[in-house]
Amino acid sequence: xxxxxxxxxxxxxxxxxxxxxxxxxxxxxxxxxxxxxxxxxxxxxxxxxxxxxxxxxxxxxxxxxxxxxxxxxxxxxxxxxxxxxxxxxxxxxxxxxxxxxxxxxxxxxxxxxxxxxxxxxxxxxxxxxx
Numbered sequence: 055x056x057x058x059x060x061x062x063x064x065x066x067x068x069x070x071x072x073x074x075x076x077x078x079x080x081x082x083x084x085x086x087x088x089x090x091x092x093x094x095x096x097x098x099x100x101x102x103x104x105x106x107x108x109x110x111x112x113x114x115x116x117x118x119x120x121x122x123x124x125x126x127x128x129x130x131x132x133x134x135x136x137x138x139x140x141x142x143x144x145x146x147x148x149x150x151x152x153x154x155x156x157x158x159x160x161x162x163x164x165x166x167x168x169x170x171x172x173x174x175x176x177x178x179x180x181x182x183x184x
Contacts, residue, residue: 085152088142092155095134095162101127102169109173113180121180125173128166135163 062069105124112120138159145152 085145085147085149088138088145089151089155091138091142092159095138096158098131098134099162099165101131102165105131106169106172109176113176116180118177118180121173121177125170125177128169128173132163132166132170135159135166139163 060070105127109121109124112118112122112124139156142152143156143159145156147153
């Protein structure tokens with residue numbers, strides 16, 4: 055970590071290039087934002103189970119509006135992982151948190167795609183048997 059105004063490394067006393075320090079600080083801020091965004095998106099994973107229960111309840115109670123509501127919420131939850139992967143998916147770094155976040159966002163995307171497919175199949179079966 056660099057302290058404001060330092061021109062030399064406090065450990066090895068090497069001269070620190072100001073341009074390199076600015077780029078390094080921007081990269082760390084970018085990685086921090088990526089990890090923070092991934093944690094927020096990952097927190098919606100618990101909602102997946104509630105939504106699937108809502109869709110199942112809609113099938114068993116023969117209420118298509120519950121299934122459609124679950125489907126719409128699942129479609130909206132696809133936005134987060136897709137946008138994250140578009141913005142941060144191409145990061146090439148040795149940072150363990152960033153690579154873990156990339157794997158988690160791919161997993162989140164697959165979870166929500168699976169939920170949308172399950173709900174769409176449930177809705178089509180429900181409407182077909184009607």
